[in-house]
Amino acid sequence: MKTARWKKALGWIGLYALWIFLTLFTVLPIYWMFVVSSRSRVQLFDAPTLLIRSFYVQNYTGPLSDPVFQRYLWNSLYTAVGNALLVTILALFATYALSRWRLPGADNIFFWTITNRMAPPAAFLLPIFLLYTQVFKIGDWSLFDTQLGLILLYCVFNLPFAIWLMKGIMDGIPIELDEAASVDGAGQWTILWRVIVPLAAPGLAITFILSLIFAWNEYLFAATLTSVNARTITTGLAEFVTVTGTNWGQMAAVATISILPALVFLIFVQRYIVTGLTFGAVKE
């Protein structure tokens, strides 16, 4: 009896040791980023220490009071929210169609949508650049360097992901519910809004938040397809790495600021995550 209890206690100690170790591993890089953001250029080259002795606030106030940087932040927010909304709505419609109708070739269409996420981005930058500057333009206006351009472009990696995630959730909603509503005289639209959307809410929430995070974090496309007006915060971050030397303190401060909004959103929808992220792969 006694040994069994000891074994159990040891098991728990082992588990907590594992969790605490992984917590440290997870937090350390983020914490170090915060530490770096608290130091001035001179202090950075002292012997490394994990303590924060003084806080060099200028790293934060500098960028935050800069109108250019404010615009970057606004652009990031605008593009990420716009893209996440668009992607969630498109994926809702698309997966409703894929899940409830037997469309010819549906499996292939589904797989094709995913292949869009697989392309190595570098070579696809030029065609998109040409498309945005030469094809989609009316007079002086073109999709290049606009938030709309980025919102559309981010669909290339977010929409496949969203469709995949939502497809599983849609398939998990019993079709009998649709039929019951249909018998009661509801049309397809009513069924979609009144039956499907409420049941798929956790999935929609997680689709929205993950799309938002991916869009907020995107760098390569944003760096290539914007010049002045639509630059986002991630490109701003990379701009700190300059030929004359990197301003690590400010860069770390900007990086810290840049993870805050996504973090807030994430904590906000935390409770949906575990129910929404199954990709419908587990059916009872």
Next chain:
Amino acid sequence: MRSNRLGWTLLTPSLVVLGIVGFLPFLFVVWVGFHDWNIFAATRGMIWTGANNYRRLVFDQEFLDALWRTLAYTVTVVVIELSLGFLLAQTLTRQFPGRAFFRTIYVLPLVVAPIAVGATWRLMVIPGFGPIPYFLERWFGIEYRIGTYASHAWATAVLMDVWHWTPFVTLTLLAGLTAIPKEPLEQAMVDGANRWQVFRHLTIPMMMPVILTVVFIRMMDALRVVDEVYMLTNGGPGTATTFIGLHIFRVVFPKTDYGYGSAMSLLVLYFTIVLCWLLFVALSNVGKQKA
């Protein structure tokens, strides 16, 4: 019963958007892949060369090395992330004090932008600046230099990816573990099976679809990694961490060898699709067996 028309109508907006930002560029890349095109060359226009670019690729040692390196990297990170993620998910399903705290902490890396992940890790590991080389040398006498030793750079790139993406794997597996029915597991325990047997013969088979989905997503994304590694090591030292995405980027941008870069990306895309298709088929089969 229902007309297919409404189904297509609902599907069309997605297909149109993906057609514009995905398929049109793809067609263009296919077209350019059959040409020699370098805007800084003597002839600035495109010159039709047929399959020449592809012939060149098969013997291009740099390209093959980068491809091989990427594959090794992908397999390594996926295996580590899956094992660690499963371990975490499995232990996090039970109730214990502090569970919500740990769950929240482990999600943190997911929200950090790849470019910021690269920057942060760089800040931690560059000599004379970051704490890791400093303390490793002071406490353990280990000389850790990612700019000098290829193996150190490689290991750091792997560790960084594990740090960044294990949370996603853990969350997905956790969602799967929460959703699978509990009765068979409890029944087996009552019948005298031990924990390992339950895990091996019940949990793993029931979780197979989720595991395959996670592997699919991670594989797809690890094969095209650019931002993080670009920030961390910029592909160095030498070519130790020049993964295929970065290699293509170098061919396309500084060298502006556009035709060749296009052919290269198509081959990589094809390769990725084949790998993923195999997984997709496996996934559908597992799904059908259950139904």
